[in-house]
Amino acid sequence: MKVYLNGKFVEQRQAVVSVFDHGLLYGDGVFEGIRAYNGLIFKLREHVDRLFESAHTIMLKMPMSKPALVDVVKQSVRVNKLRDAYIRLVVTRGVGDLGLDPRKCKAPTVFVIADKIELYPKKLYDQGLQLITVATQRNVPEALNPQIKSLNYLNNILGKIEAINAGYEEAIMLSPSGYVTECTGENIFIVKGRKLLTPPPYVGVLRGITRQTVMDLGMKLRLDVREDLLTRHDLFNADEVFLTGTAAEIVPVVKIDGRTIGGGAPGPVTKSLRQAFQQVTKTEGIRVG
Ligand code: PMP
Numbered sequence: 001m002k003v004y005l006n007g008k009f010v011e012q013r014q015a016v017v018s019v020f021d022h023g024l025l026y027g028d029g030v031f032e033g034i035r036a037y038n039g040l041i042f043k044l045r046e047h048v049d050r051l052f053e054s055a056h057t058i059m060l061k062m063p064m065s066k067p068a069l070v071d072v073v074k075q076s077v078r079v080n081k082l083r084d085a086y087i088r089l090v091v092t093r094g095v096g097d098l099g100l101d102p103r104k105c106k107a108p109t110v111f112v113i114a115d116k117i118e119l120y121p122k123k124l125y126d127q128g129l130q131l132i133t134v135a136t137q138r139n140v141p142e143a144l145n146p147q148i149k150s151l152n153y154l155n156n157i158l159g160k161i162e163a164i165n166a167g168y169e170e171a172i173m174l175s176p177s178g179y180v181t182e183c184t185g186e187n188i189f190i191v192k193g194r195k196l197l198t199p200p201p202y203v204g205v206l207r208g209i210t211r212q213t214v215m216d217l218g219m220k221l222r223l224d225v226r227e228d229l230l231t232r233h234d235l236f237n238a239d240e241v242f243l244t245g246t247a248a249e250i251v252p253v254v255k256i257d258g259r260t261i262g263g264g265a266p267g268p269v270t271k272s273l274r275q276a277f278q279q280v281t282k283t284e285g286i287r288v289g
Pocket of ligand 1: 033156182183184185186187205206207208209210211244245246247
């Protein structure tokens with residue numbers, strides 16, 4: 001595998017960064033995860049825009065333009081002869097000293113990895129996922145805004161560890177007031193009648209790109225799509241629940257904290273949205289070239 005690192009493509013074993021890189025020492029950096037489907041890179045511009053916004057907020061000056069980065073992403077898929085891929089873009093503060101001071105870091109580290117996509121087991125999509133609410137609350141936007149897709153994912157990892165300890169694969173994280181936020185790496189939706197609801201960003205969720213795609217598809221399917229505060233009660237009594245994310249796409253949820261959701265199997269709206277999603281990934285996107 002060839003990896004783009006600071007201006008050139010190198011072999012995987014040469015794709016190494018310094019132990020003084022602040023991405024490693026402090027999680028001081030930003031990233032994106034992107035998918036390519038059959039030679040089409042899905043929502044590439046949206047991901048690049050979000051990366052630039054994350055970088056701008058943490059005052060990390062991107063060392064290249066958006067078109068140049070788009071080009072590197074396309075090349076990364078091409079040089080590895082991939083058609084279906086999971087692409088990771090990472091920009092760190094770069095090499096500095098052992099203090100926090102970002103001014104000591106003279107140049108950002110940029111790397112892009114295009115790897116084969118490892119699909120989740122089909123069983124997950126056919127049978128649905130069981131979730132548990134965990135005690136670790138989601139970061140509050142006032143302290144660390146989840147819109148910054150930073151390399152500091154400990155909040156999410158702590159949530160994930162709690163789910164794993166309890167024998168589950170994924171966790172629901174709440175806000176300090178007890179509202180539903182998101183899972184550790186996916187947004188959450190509920191279906192209730194013709195309503196399609198998802199928590200608003202101000203409660204402490206990433207504005208997921210898959211989340212937006214699903215909201216758009218929901219509107220096309222004539223659902224009443226809204227951002228709304230959700231409680232665990234709303235989840236337990238929903239007709240359907242599902243998660244969205246670039247890697248996982250749309251995952252049905254059939255049980256939460258021991259309560260069966262709807263009929264206990266993936267529901268019709270989730271299935272229609274999954275179909276519509278697969279259709280857009282086949283037809284939309286930026287060609288690898
Ligand atoms: N929430 C969090 C915390 C995430 O890390 C991700 C994955 N990047 C998502 C939601 C889903 O976002 P997207 O659809 O843009 O992949």
